[in-house]
Amino acid sequence: MEQTSSGWPQAIGRIGTRNITDSFNTIVNIAPEIDEQHQIRQWLSPLEPQYRHQGVRTDRLNGVGQWVLETSDFRRWSDAEGDCVEPVLFCYGNPGVGKTYIR
Amino acid sequence: MVGGVYCDFHAQQEQSARNMLGAILKQLVIRGGIPEQIREAFQKAKNEFGGRSPPLPDMVDILKRTITSLPRVFICIDALDECPQQHRRDLLGSLREIVAVSPNIRVFLTARPNIDHEIVRYFIQVVRIPLSPTHADIKSYLKMRLDMDPDPDAMDAKLLTDIMRIIPEKISER
Numbered sequence: 001m002e003q004t005s006s007g008w009p010q011a012i013g014r015i016g017t018r019n020i021t022d023s024f025n026t027i028v029n030i031a032p033e034i035d036e037q038h039q040i041r042q043w044l045s046p047l048e049p050q051y052r053h054q055g056v057r058t059d060r061l062n063g064v065g066q067w068v069l070e071t072s073d074f075r076r077w078s079d080a081e082g083d084c085v086e087p088v089l090f091c092y093g094n095p096g097v098g099k100t101y102i103r
Numbered sequence: 104m105v106g107g108v109y110c111d112f113h114a115q116q117e118q119s120a121r122n123m124l125g126a127i128l129k130q131l132v133i134r135g136g137i138p139e140q141i142r143e144a145f146q147k148a149k150n151e152f153g154g155r156s157p158p159l160p161d162m163v164d165i166l167k168r169t170i171t172s173l174p175r176v177f178i179c180i181d182a183l184d185e186c187p188q189q190h191r192r193d194l195l196g197s198l199r200e201i202v203a204v205s206p207n208i209r210v211f212l213t214a215r216p217n218i219d220h221e222i223v224r225y226f227i228q229v230v231r232i233p234l235s236p237t238h239a240d241i242k243s244y245l246k247m248r249l250d251m252d253p254d255p256d257a258m259d260a261k262l263l264t265d266i267m268r269i270i271p272e273k274i275s276e277r
Contacts, residue, residue, distance in 0.1 A: 045125025064240045077230045086228040093234035099213035
């Protein structure tokens with residue numbers, strides 16, 4: 001399934017034959033198979049982090065924090081394979097240093 | 104595939120380990136559609152448990168199996184320090200379990216420095232990177248903000264030069 005920029009499958013926008021607007025003014029598609037997918041997603045978690053992610057992506061300034069991705073530590077974490085894998089990367093810093101906005 | 108969550112002081116109650124892992128799982132299955140095992144678990148919960156969401160151990164189990172079926176998975180969790188301690192422990196414990204059986208997983212965590220000791224307790228090998236903005240980062244940001252100035256003529260060249268020189272010097276540690 002293709003992903004839209006908001007993180008939702010495009011199919012949700014396309015397949016709909018019957019849309020209703022719920023009390024929060026979001027459009028709910030009630031085509032049966034989509035409805036089941038929607039229910040399963042809700043069942044898995046009520047959280048929708050893609051909205052926050054969209055905001056971060058929009059506000060992010062190109063190139064800022066790029067240096068992190070070029071450090072040998074970052075590369076070691078992202079590129080390692082086989083036995084020398086260190087699976088966890090922890091980036092730490094005080095409020096406002098830009099932790100959220102690393103690309 | 105990438106799945107991630109942003110922890111938030113203002114959403115502590117709903118940001119349980121279970122809900123956060125569930126949100127990550129939703130992102131991991133977005134491309135291939137909902138796998139059969141998740142559909143079955145959902146139907147079972149609907150028929151037998153009144154549709155109750157999967158408890159944490161079941162969620163961890165579903166995640167492990169989903170991750171095994173994918174080539175490579177990145178899990179990102181932002182601002183772990185904003186997550187209440189109990190939820191954080193549950194989350195880190197669950198991630199440790201998942202990492203132990205998933206060689207194709209990479210976990211990316213960010214937080215304030217004060218929870219460093221907790222993270223090290225859960226994972227034997229952690230790559231740690233201290234973050235602070237570089238001179239160049241601060242300058243890019245300042246330039247962007249100055250470009251947004253609705254009244255740029257009010258600023259003379261000297262003030263502009265001073266802003267671009269002094270602020271990066273004062274802020275940047277790198």
